[in-house]
Amino acid sequence: MARIELMPEALDDLDRIVNHLVQSKAVNIPKKIAEIQQAISVLQTSPRIGHAISNDKRELLIGQRRHGYVAVYSYLADIDCVFVLTIQSQRQQR
Secondary structure, eight states, rough: OOOOOOOOOHHHHHHHHHHHHTTTSSSSSHHHHHHHHHHHHHGTTOOSSSSSSSSEEEEEEEGGGOOOOEEEEEETTTTEEEEEEEEEEEHOOO
């Protein structure tokens, strides 16, 4: 099983996501954050599941359409580790 490391930028992104959800008075914020965490945890057993966007980066789509998120990550097979680089709303990606 691959180890997952969230880079500081990804942790900052999660803080921004939570702050945005709180400010916009979103419904069921803990469930939304749990969905992000659950999707990222899939990378432990399937680190190559995301769409390749370059030689060393992949993106994992989380959730649905404009309410979803995109996690950009890099998988280093030599050390069996996934580095989550950023987590953004799908709206931010466009």
